[in-house]
Amino acid sequence: MTEVDKKLIAEAKRVREFAYCPYSNFAVGAAVLGESGTIYGGCNVENASFSVTNCAERTAIYKAVSAGEKDILALAVVAQGAEPVPPCGACRQVIAEFNIPHILMANLADDVVEMTLDELLPGAFSASNLEE
């Protein structure tokens, strides 16, 4: 793991404290590295209408994109658990949309699993499938 990887995990842990998760009580933090070098953190934000919930990974990615950074180099996600937390299917699709090549999953005990995008979502549906 690089120093930047460690910073991403630290930021994901920091913003996890802000998770709004009154329904699941499962707090998640994520952080992404923009091409500029800026790190954007995000937490899960739940809703009484459960399906409206936004996962931590998507919050972090959408913050980066909203700041003008579509070139995202890495993503870290952290939650409490025996194993590092894996991104859900919807987040995998968003990670694929922005072609994020390097994904770090961690838990609070600092167990870390690293994956490439292809390992995370092989055969992803993408813009190329919309071409005639």
Ligand code: THU
């Ligand atoms: N959650 C995330 O934020 N990221 C994940 O990778 C897995 C799930 C959130 C969604 C919901 O607020 C809570 O965790 C329980 O599913």
